[in-house]
Amino acid sequence: MLETFERAALEAGKAIMQVYLSGCASVSKADNSPVTIADETAERIIIAQLETAFPDIPIIAEESVAAGNVPSIGTHFFLVDPLDGTKEFIDKRREFTVNIAYISDGRPVAGIVYAPALGVAFAGENGKAEKLFVDGGFQIASRIAIQVRPQPAERTALASRSHNSSQTDDFLAANAISSCTNIGSSLKFCLLAEGLADVYPRFTRTMEWDTAAGDAVLRAAGGSTVTLDGLPLAYGKRSQAHDSDFANPDFISWGGARSALERA
Structure with missing residues (x-):
């Protein structure tokens, strides 16, 4: 599943960076949060990839929900935020991300977070987490295992x-x-x-x-x-x-x- 997530996130990130570098206007949704053409384009890319690979799993995606498209879900579904940190994106900060997750029985069991402007992604599934380094051609150049550190006194x-x-x-x-x-x-x-x-x-x-x-x-x-x-x-x-x-x-x-x- 993470292979599909990686392909979808990288393709979406490439489209987002094209908009980021050329500049774009934003509009406000009903909840007054901003949305741009980058959000909408990235979401279409991700949904297309997920529907092709997993046609029977419903997708809850931020911009689709805002447009009133909310499919019925059971115990297994995808959650998609095509551009998390739209305010950072608009302000030309580099901390925005592409988020894709798989939910099973109320738990997020697989996910990827890709920061295209930083050239890094983070992926996790089945007790294994990795940091991915993405090159200028939007390909994964290398990856390393990551884990949390013990809680320190301070x-x-x-x-x-x-x-x-x-x-x-x-x-x-x-x-x-x-x-x-x-x-x-x-x-x-x-x-x-x-x-x-x-x-x-x-x-x-x-x-x-x-x-x-x-x-x-x-x-x-x-x-x-x-x-x-x-x-x-x-x-x-x-x-x-x-x-x-x-x-x-x-x-x-x-x-x-x-x-x-x-x-x-």
């Missing part, structure tokens, strides 16, 4: 550049955080996965397609993502009483799992 935290909150500041003060780096997109999960940071608290709204691929990589590297009640963050959330379909609650991602429960 932790390094990651926070969202665009969506920080007072709750995040309170968490950092209460959890022996020695330093905090602000970074955009799902790369925060990947920095945890390769052992460069220890915790990522998120107390502002996210959607499942924002987190699933990075979460899959993190879990494959030995980390965990849990809600504030300590349970693993679940996927495929529908008919939620207090939020829309596929919206996430607040969560904390740990580079080193703090308990057996958090590894589930």
Whole structure:
């Protein structure tokens, strides 16, 4: 499955970079978040690849959902964010990513996060996570295995550049955080996965397609993502009483799992 994810992400990333280098306008969706032609083009590419390889698995993709195209899902489906970090993309920062994940029984069991402007990708499946180095021809030049580091006495935290909150500041003060780096997109999960940071608290709204691929990589590297009640963050959330379909609650991602429960 990851081979298909890699091909789709690389092709989508190539299309995104063409738009990135030439420049493009953005428009606002109904939720006031920005969208560009790069988002839409990348999503078409990814969906086409997934439908060809796995015609029986439904696809929940961000721009399709925004357009009202929400297929029925069972226990197995794909989550796609064709351009995570659109604000970074528009502002010409390089932290935007292509995200593709496979969900099984509420868990992200395979995923890829590709940062085309940085020339790196992160992939994870079946307890194995890798960092991929992508050359100028959008081909994988090399790959290395990655894993989380044990939780140290003084932790390094990651926070969202665009969506920080007072709750995040309170968490950092209460959890022996020695330093905090602000970074955009799902790369925060990947920095945890390769052992460069220890915790990522998120107390502002996210959607499942924002987190699933990075979460899959993190879990494959030995980390965990849990809600504030300590349970693993679940996927495929529908008919939620207090939020829309596929919206996430607040969560904390740990580079080193703090308990057996958090590894589930």
